[in-house]
Amino acid sequence: MQNESMLNLPNMHRQPLGFFPTPLIELTRLSKTLDGPKIYMKRDDNTGLALGGNKTRKLEFIIGDALAQGADTIVTAGAAQSNHCRQTAAAAASLGLECHLVLGGQEPEHVQGNLLLDKIFGCHIHWAGSNRKGEDIPNIVAQLKEEGRNPYVVPYGGSSELGAFAFVEAFKELESQRQNINVSFTHIVFASSSGGTQAGLMLGNKIFNSPYQIVGINIDKGETDKVPFDQYIVSLANSTAKLMGETHRFSATDLVLNSDYIGEGYGVIGSLENKAIAMTAQTEGILLDPVYTGRAMGGLLDMIRTGKIKKTDSVLFWHTGGAPALFAYSNDLEVAQSGSQSV
Numbered sequence: 559m560q561n562e563s564m565l566n567l568p569n570m571h572r573q574p575l576g577f578f579p580t581p582l583i584e585l586t587r588l589s590k591t592l593d594g595p596k597i598y599m600k601r602d603d604n605t606g607l608a609l610g611g612n613k614t615r616k617l618e619f620i621i622g623d624a625l626a627q628g629a630d631t632i633v634t635a636g637a638a639q640s641n642h643c644r645q646t647a648a649a650a651a652s653l654g655l656e657c658h659l660v661l662g663g664q665e666p667e668h669v670q671g672n673l674l675l676d677k678i679f680g681c682h683i684h685w686a687g688s689n690r691k692g693e694d695i696p697n698i699v700a701q702l703k704e705e706g707r708n709p710y711v712v713p714y715g716g717s718s719e720l721g722a723f724a725f726v727e728a729f730k731e732l733e734s735q736r737q738n739i740n741v742s743f744t745h746i747v748f749a750s751s752s753g754g755t756q757a758g759l760m761l762g763n764k765i766f767n768s769p770y771q772i773v774g775i776n777i778d779k780g781e782t783d784k785v786p787f788d789q790y791i792v793s794l795a796n797s798t799a800k801l802m803g804e805t806h807r808f809s810a811t812d813l814v815l816n817s818d819y820i821g822e823g824y825g826v827i828g829s830l831e832n833k834a835i836a837m838t839a840q841t842e843g844i845l846l847d848p849v850y851t852g853r854a855m856g857g858l859l860d861m862i863r864t865g866k867i868k869k870t871d872s873v874l875f876w877h878t879g880g881a882p883a884l885f886a887y888s889n890d891l892e893v894a895q896s897g898s899q900s901v
Contacts, residue, residue, distance in 0.1 A: 571622035576605035576614035582735040587841040594869035603879040608648030611641045611879025615724040616716030617649045629710035635660035635692030641880045642715050644672040647679040657681035671886030715752020722798040725758025743770050748876035749854035750774025757795040764806045775854040776817040778824040788815050819857040825849050827890035830856035836893045847880025848887040
């Protein structure tokens with residue numbers, strides 16, 4: 559195992575925001591329902607910040623960098639029900655920083671889910687129509703500077719070298735837990751949307767010389783800065799490795815990004831997500847969200863049923879959080895309409 563001190567980089571500023579390590583558990587009832595394989599879950603829905611989520615890990619390093627640069631205002635972007643924006647708003651509130659969120663779409667008549675929490679945290683919300691990935695941020699930053707503010711832009715989804723580095727640290731955390739309970743995995747499966755989680759886990763897998771297949775379930779049809787998403791992840795993994803002084807270099811052949819489950823697109827809930835949410839809730843008492851983890855778990859369940867993941871395998875599902883969005887998508891959840899749903 560990599561020497562832990564090699565991950566403690568000089569000039570890296572970390573602002574504590576969450577509760578770590580997050581639990582590593584076995585989903586015994588879900589595995590039994592499926593007749594194998596063994597399924598484990600990394601509970602990043604329990605990070606603690608604003609009802610939890612994996613973005614807390616990234617924000618510890620990104621907000622740490624913002625504070626080191628003397629920022630007094632945080633600016634970021636996302637969809638109306640963005641988990642990243644919710645946790646960013648909470649982090650800013652906890653540190654006395656002004657927060658501006660640039661959200662796609664128009665302000666809804668009824669405020670619920672993550673958007674309700676954004677408002678409770680007291681952030682400033684800018685509605686951006688079709689621009690849900692921060693296209694309007696430069697104009698807002700310019701205005702804030704004119705007002706005498708010192709804004710810091712948190713990248714979309716927290717996916718930068720600092721955000722990816724957070725998931726190298728997360729991989730180190732996982733390895734310690736795994737060794738303590740003497741288990742191993744064939745696959746690590748998770749929702750992949752802005753790229754930082756997957757880039758960091760790929761790099762962690764290399765640094766710690768682990769044999770796992772890192773499988774991102776693609777959530778979104780979109781591109782990042784007009785670069786195809788798969789190319790962006792590989793580029794981010796390489797630039798993060800360079801930041802860390804690591805010699806690892808990735809190519810497209812190192813990336814496993816499964817785009818079979820995008821369906822009708824980002825945030826469009828279908829049978830795949832509905833069945834995964836119901837099955838996980840009714841076998842394990844664990845809530846998935848309709849946009850990210852519901853789709854990723856749906857992909858995992860389908861890969862098991864179709865034999866792409868064998869009954870003899872041992873899979874880790876990385877729960878990235880997002881349960882508050884369930885309330886905003888209640889009209890799309892079959893179980894909410896029927897009152898029950900068989901697993």
